[in-house]
Amino acid sequence: MRLSVPRPRSLAGQLFAMQAVLIAVVVAGYALFTYLGDRGQAEEAAGRQARSVALSIADSPSVVEAVGTADPTARLQPYAVRVMRDTDVDFVTIMTPQGIRWTHPDPRQIGHRFQGHIERARRGETFTETYTGTLGPSVRAVAPVRDDRGRVVGLVSAGIRVEEISKRAQEQLTALLGVAAGALLLGAVGTYVINARLRRHTHGMNAAELSRMHDYHQAALHAVREGLLMLDWRYRVALINDGGRELLGVGGDVVGTSVADLGLPAPLTGALLASEPRVDEVHLTAERVLVVNTSPVSGGERRGTVVTLRDVTELQSLMGELDSERGFTQALRSQAHEAANRLHTVVSLIELGRAEEAVDFATAELELAQALTDQVVAAVGEPVLAALLLGKTAQANERGVELVVSQDSRLDDGLLPPSLPARDLVTILGNLIDNAVDAAQGRVPSRVTVAAYTDTDAETAGGGAGSELVLRVSDTGAGVDPAHAGLLFRRGFTTKPAGPGGRGLGLALVHQAVHRHGGTLSVTEAEGGGARFEARLPLDAVGAGTAPPTPLASGPAPAPGGGA
16 A cells, blocks of 8 residues: 655745744734733723722712711712712712711612721722622722811722623724734735745745755756856846856856956857847857857746857867868869869870870979979978968969969978967968958959068067067958958958858957967058958967957058958
């Protein structure tokens, strides 16, 4: 037989029960305290009323006059009855100084001794007491009756029965209970409404479930490698995990800080502040390429935004290398096709018996290819850059663009420090050449000029002299529109038609890589028209990622066009 264990009450239900009991106890305690207080006040009020009536009778001249007659009862009994009726007291007893009654509500008690204390009144003192007499327990006052010479010639006692006082208190208690019941009902309704709202916010979970969910939440928050950022409805940071801090490059306690004050790049800040969702948007920070997804949180009203961040810096670099490899493959395929045509030409010349002409033709083609290789290798000894230039030269040639390595290029192997990886150089130079080839294609002449050398007399950011690697790419395109000069290196900006892989990321990656190594990136007008992009990277130890980056430079405005 299986025993079903009841599920613990929800947190809202527990709070409701506790608050209902608390309100009931408070209201009951207040009612009891008020009842006891009101009963005491009723007894005090009854004592004051009896004392007032007794003194008024004792001071009445008709009473003093009647006391001196032969039959005081004949005149005092009707008088005492009228006073009881008019003053709402239960009895008025007028007696001799020895306590023998002249009046009483029950005529049969007239002539009998008064039940109560009279010694103090006989001495001329008025007092109040609670005593049980012939009518039961009562609150009574006893006052002396004095003649003209001040002698005590009689006593007056006026009282109200305790039973009557209890009736008055019970009437007040009934009203009090009604008020208490109303207060309890109002408190219960208010508590129910508040706890119903709490139940909606806690989704009916009990305290243990909420605690367990919080533990899971904290564990998951710090376990995921992706960045997680939660913003409230005012776009302030409500929560950020360790991955988010690392990817955004923020430190310290940023909870409660507005997104606009985090110091992020403007496009990324705009994406985080956008009210509409963003899906797989690529954004750049100072050192990373991030894929950003945003989703608004709403429950009838906008409550905030959930942001996820993925680091695709390595992936983006590999994609760039893959694009280069794809270009090299296309160039090799084209060259293989061209080589086949030349081989067919040589074979045909031999078949025609013109062997010497066949040898001259083949030798001329080999000399041309070797001359190009020798020129590049002699100018750029760094193997990765040399291979990049040879591949880009073949690609450019396939697109009808001549790629030339300038005569002042000189970059020996082993010159670059370990802090300047070849991958970043491929990113910088490869993207600049690709943009230049796009700009020069279809122009007359169609030429791209590349220069790579070291400047040993360059001025550093600190004002001193140092060595810099200079990478300069010029094209014969239409140049850059002056209105676009400040937007060239922002992610997503492009003047070219949209392609299958997206546009507007190449120059942004170039700017990021140059910025990361503390260099400068400028665009000016090339000689003879077109655009000239120049990247300068410090080669000293202090320049490799530790020197503060200088701002983006922009030279004289090139001619209007779309060479970016």
